[in-house]
Structure formats: C-alpha cells, structure tokens
Amino acid sequence: MNEVISSPLFGILISLLAFELGMFLYKKFKNPIFNPLLISITFIVGLLLIFHIDFQSYDQGGQLIAFFLGPATVILAVPLYKQLDLLKANALPIIVGILVGSIVGIISIVLISYFIGLDANIIKSLSPKSVTVPIGVEVSKQLGGISPITVVSIIITGILGAIMGPTICKTVKIKDKLSIGVSLGTASHAVGTTKALELGEVEGAMSSLSIGIAGLFTVFLAPLIVKILNSILHFY
Template identity: 65%
Template sequence: MRELISTPIFGIMISLIAFEIGCILYKKTKVPILNPLFTSIIMVMCFLTIFNINVSDYDKGGQFISFFLSPATVILAVPLYKKIKLLKAYALPIVAGITAGSLVGIITVIFLCHLFGISKPLDISMIPKSITVPIGVEVSKQLGGIPSITVAAIIITGIMGAVVGPYVCKLFKIEDKVAVGVAIGTASHAVGTTKAIELGEVEGAMSSLSIGLAGIITVFIAPVITKIFENFI
C-alpha cells in the first residue's frame, strides 16, 4: 500500500475520484456551496488527514495536474471564438465593463488589505483573485506573491461568486443577460461561470468570454495598479 501512495498515480486518482463525487453531489442537490471544486478539496483534505498521509506524497500526483493548468489556458480562446459576433455587437460595453470590474477588484483588495494590516506578500498574492488559476498564478509570481495563497483566494472568490452573484444581480435589478454574464465571469472566473451557464445560454457565453478577457486585462493592469498604490501595500 505504501508503494502505491508514494506514486503519482495515487494523487491523480484521489483528485479525480473526489471531483467526480463532488459533481454527483452538485447535480443531485444544485446547492451552490456544494460546488465540485470546493467539495473535492474538502474531501481530499479529510482523506489525507484521516489516513495520516503526507501532503508531499499526494502532491506527487498533484504536480501532474498542476502542470496541465497552463496549457489548459489556451482553451479560453474557444468561447471567445464561438461568441465573436456577440463580442463585436457589444464590444465597447463588454470591454469597458470587464476593465472596470478588474480595476475595482484589484483596488478593493489593496485597500482592504491595507485597512486590516495584512502583510505585503499576502496582499500581492490576493490581487489576481478574480481571474482563472493558470493566469492568476503567473500574475502572482510576476508581482512577487505566493502562488499557493493565490490559488486559495481564486477558489474562494469563485465559490462566493457562484453563490451570491445571482442574488447580487437580482438585488440591484440587473436583468440584461449580457451584463449578468459579464459581471459573474469577471468577478468569479470559471467557478462562477458554471452558475452563469445554469442561468441561461447568453449568460454562460458572456461569462465564459469574460474569463479570458479579464485574465488578459489583469495581466497588463495589475503591475501598473500595484505600482501606483505601492504605498498602500
């Protein structure tokens, strides 16, 4: 048994099984907080703790999964290509909305971290919280953050966006489908997009499109905003 645990196959299989169970739970319950990504993380953590398995053993397989995150970023070009006509029709409001959302997200993190006295490494690590993991990790490295903290921040942001995003849109009476999709995709990347897809085809498409654009915009503006507000970090 020990020989199996020390191989990469163990980490890969545990991750896949936990995620599949999470998918089944979410399909049966439709409870936003039971997002497959969130529940699979909890299950893996509990499994490793109960059976006293070292994280380093699990990570031998986890590293293989992490390796494919960056190449997987290329798939973000698919929703952009599929909805290119919709993007052209609403180009200015879409780009303006995503840019504004990305700016507000970054500045809010900086000021809240300053308000609560959070250290600079943690502050910087949470700046890319609203973009997809592969891009967010690279932005974090570029800024001098801690990638593991960035991943945790991205996951939490995505889950919160999926849970409260639709309610926020209802609260502020945002009924335009394009606006709803852009808001959810910009604020909570792929995890939020899973909820946007449930809301409707247009919402899901615009949210998917926003993931890629928000990531690209953040890559360029994050270093600039960080430099401007460096006294608050």
C-alpha cells in the first residue's frame, strides 16, 4: 500500500478523480457553489486527513500536474486571437478597466486586512491575491510576505470570483460581455477565466487577456501601493 501511495501516479489519479467528481456535481446541480476546483480541494484534503496520507506523497503526482499549468494557460490565447478585432476596437477601456481593477483589488485587501487587525506579514502576503500563483508568489516574496499564505489566498480568491462574479454582474445589471470578461479575469485570474469561458467566447477572451495584464500591473503597483499605505497607516 505504501508503494502505491508513494507513486506519482497516486497523486495524478486522485487529482483527476477529484476533479471529475467536481465536474459531475457541477453539471448535475448547476449551482456555482459546486465549483469543480472547490470540490476537488475539499475531496483531496479530506482524503489525505482521513487516511493519514502524507502530503509530500500526494504531491509527487501533484507536481506533474502543475507542470502542465503553463501550457494550459497558453491555450487561453486561442479565444483571445479569435476576438482580436474586438480587442483593438476597445483597447483603451480594457486597459483602463484592468488597471483600475488591479489598484482597487490591492488597496481594498490591504485596508480590510489592516482594519481587522491582521499582522503586517499577512497583509503583504494577501496583497497580490488576484493574480496567478507564479506572479503572486514572486510579488509576495518581494514584499516580504509568506508564500504559502499567498497561494491559499489566490486559490480562495479565484474560487470566490468564479462562484460570485456572474451573480454580482447580474445583480448590478452588467450585461456587456467585454466588461464581464475583464472583471472576472482581473479579480479572479485563471479560475475566474474558466467561468468566463463558460459564459461565452468574448467573456473568455477578455478574461484571459486580463490575467496577463493584471499580473503585470500588480508586479509594479503592489510594492508601491503597500509602501504608500504603510506610510499612512504604519502597519509595519
């Protein structure tokens, strides 16, 4: 049994089964709360805890899956290419929207974290929560944050964005496909983009574009905004 668990195939198999379970539940109930990623995480964590399986054993297969995240992300350029004319016609509002969204995302999490009394290192770790993991971790390190906390915050942000984003857009009566895509990609990175792709090709294209641009803005803006807010609030 130990040989099976220590094999990379174990982590791969468990991950695939967990995601398939999540997809099955999502398609069956059609409820955003049954987000496949959320179901997968819950299932895997529960399995590891119940059977006392060491995370390092599972992660041998998990790392192989993570290796393919890069190529999978590149595929998001396909719907963007198909909507290239739309992008050219709306370049300025798209860029401004992503810029404003990135700034608001950083400022809001820093202020909320400060006013509820979180430690300075936690605040630094949470500031890049709305970008993809590789970018967020590097920004967190640059600020002196804690990388594992950054990773968790990015995952939670993505899941919440995918679950709540479309509902919020409907509630405030945002119907423009371009706006919905930009908001999902800027606020909840790749996980939000998977939801945007479900909504339509335009939403998916704009969301995938927003991931990269929001990440670029965050690299430059997060250290500057955190520094400015710290000069005012003195949280470290």
